[in-house]
Amino acid sequence: MWSPTSWQLKTLEQQADYRDESALEQVITELSQLPPLVSPQEVVRLRELNARAAHGEVFLLQGGDCAETFADCKPEAIHRKVELMLQMSLLLTYGLGKPIVRVGRMAGQYAKPRSAHTETVDGVSLPCYRGDLINDATFCQQKRQPDPARLLKGYSLASLTLNYIRTIDHDAFQEFCSPDYWDPVHLFGQHASPFIQEQLLEVRRAFSLIQHLTPKNWLRQLDFYTCHEALHLHYEQALTRKVENKWFNLSTHMPWVGMRTAKPGSGHIEYLRGIENPVAIKVGPRMSCDWLISLCKELNPNNEAGRITLITRLGHEQVGHLLPRFIQAVKKESLKVTWCCDPMHGNTEVTDQGVKTRHFDNIVSELRQSLAIHQSQGTNLGGIHLELTGEAVTECVGGHCAIAEHDLQRAYHSLVDPRLNHNQALELTLHLMESYKKQEVNNQNASNRINWQNHLG
Numbered sequence: 358m359w360s361p362t363s364w365q366l367k368t369l370e371q372q373a374d375y376r377d378e379s380a381l382e383q384v385i386t387e388l389s390q391l392p393p394l395v396s397p398q399e400v401v402r403l404r405e406l407n408a409r410a411a412h413g414e415v416f417l418l419q420g421g422d423c424a425e426t427f428a429d430c431k432p433e434a435i436h437r438k439v440e441l442m443l444q445m446s447l448l449l450t451y452g453l454g455k456p457i458v459r460v461g462r463m464a465g466q467y468a469k470p471r472s473a474h475t476e477t478v479d480g481v482s483l484p485c486y487r488g489d490l491i492n493d494a495t496f497c498q499q500k501r502q503p504d505p506a507r508l509l510k511g512y513s514l515a516s517l518t519l520n521y522i523r524t525i526d527h528d529a530f531q532e533f534c535s536p537d538y539w540d541p542v543h544l545f546g547q548h549a550s551p552f553i554q555e556q557l558l559e560v561r562r563a564f565s566l567i568q569h570l571t572p573k574n575w576l577r578q579l580d581f582y583t584c585h586e587a588l589h590l591h592y593e594q595a596l597t598r599k600v601e602n603k604w605f606n607l608s609t610h611m612p613w614v615g616m617r618t619a620k621p622g623s624g625h626i627e628y629l630r631g632i633e634n635p636v637a638i639k640v641g642p643r644m645s646c647d648w649l650i651s652l653c654k655e656l657n658p659n660n661e662a663g664r665i666t667l668i669t670r671l672g673h674e675q676v677g678h679l680l681p682r683f684i685q686a687v688k689k690e691s692l693k694v695t696w697c698c699d700p701m702h703g704n705t706e707v708t709d710q711g712v713k714t715r716h717f718d719n720i721v722s723e724l725r726q727s728l729a730i731h732q733s734q735g736t737n738l739g740g741i742h743l744e745l746t747g748e749a750v751t752e753c754v755g756g757h758c759a760i761a762e763h764d765l766q767r768a769y770h771s772l773v774d775p776r777l778n779h780n781q782a783l784e785l786t787l788h789l790m791e792s793y794k795k796q797e798v799n800n801q802n803a804s805n806r807i808n809w810q811n812h813l814g
């Protein structure tokens with residue numbers, strides 16, 4: 358029998374070691390009496406949009422920090438991230454020819470799975486940093502101790518973040534619909550590559566056409582949804598609420614289960630099984646097809662469209678042979694899923710200096726390959742999932758801004774995984790648009806061929 362606490366009876370991975378259980382209990386009680394952060398109507402709407410993404414009618418753009426930090430809950434940083442996501446979605450609306458659903462890794466992406474329990478520096482071992490919801494990143498015994506009061510702080514900052522996103526004046530974004538905004542020199546500097554110039558020229562043509570055809574407010578209301586990894590189950594439990602006899606996680610619209618906690622029958626799957634939200638599953642190279650199928654069945658026993666999004670993160674070297682297998686396994690079972698590509702997490706590497714990074718070209722490569730594979734398998738790529746920031750960080754290598762390994766130390770701010778900066782994220786968007794265009798041309802050629810054949814026949 359499922360309940361918001363039934364996960365506690367199952368095996369659990371990635372749990373913080375709280376010293377004071379009663380303090381934790383007290384915080385959970387307090388949290389569970391506070392107002393929810395999102396509404397059940399929004400959750401249901403996103404679930405419906407997910408179902409439409411599976412059919413290629415809309416496209417999901419998920420993005421944000423690997424790990425949000427409490428210190429970064431600042432209006433400027435939030436504004437720039439929302440602005441970047443909006444710019445990317447405008448480009449994609451044009452390039453993909455369909456509505457884009459924006460889902461920020463925001464307002465709650467505070468808990469991180471880690472590969473080791475402890476971190477050792479100069480012979481001293483301390484509990485690892487597990488995200489701001491759990492402990493402090495500073496390498497000091499006291500700060501690394503999990504502190505339940507941080508759950509309340511995380512909740513408050515998530516709520517402030519959401520409130521701020523909802524108050525952003527969307528009219529200010531009208532400038533992005535002006536052809537002038539997409540001037541390559543303005544965005545990428547004097548030496549924008551021919552690829553960037555060519556892509557942006559088309560975008561400018563489109564926006565100038567729109568300007569002439571429609572009233573100014575074609576942007577309409579800015580819908581913005583949130584997602585985060587449902588890792589800290591005490592937090593998720595406390596924000597799980599019963600509405601009209603159904604249970605909703607009202608801390609976020611779309612929680613996901615990470616690679617490290619996605620074992621069938623585990624506490625994390627048990628928790629996600631009982632809520633109404635759309636749920637995403639990260640699919641990595643270590644996952645077998647049987648494993649994936651049993652997760653889908655456990656989380657979506659009635660095989661309802663929109664409930665499951667599979668976020669594949671396989672790496673540019675392995676996506677070519679792994680993704681077709683997963684797609685075929687899902688097809689064989691006739692499972693309804695929405696496919697989404699995370700080209701970040703399978704492409705993480707460590708430089709000789711010990712810095713975690715990702716190569717822009719590898720990210721683009723996994724994205725392009727995923728798109729082509731879905732096309733050849735007759736499935737839709739329904740979305741992308743990125744780690745990005747609106748700041749000019751130097752965390753990923755490459756791209757038009759040509760960040761080299763020796764630049765990484767200049768503006769590396771992520772506490773966990775490397776993010777695309779503003780320019781890299783826009784450039785990646787241009788690549789996605791180009792791949793779509795090529796695909797469309799191929800489709801067009803293919804359908805022309807068929808028509809021609811029919812005609813002959």
Ligand code: PEP
Nearest residue numbers: 423615616617639670702
């Ligand atoms: C993440 O999305 O930051 C993450 C840890 O992902 P994964 O579980 O896919 O490794």
Ligand code: CO
Nearest residue numbers: 423744773774
């Ligand atoms: Co990450």
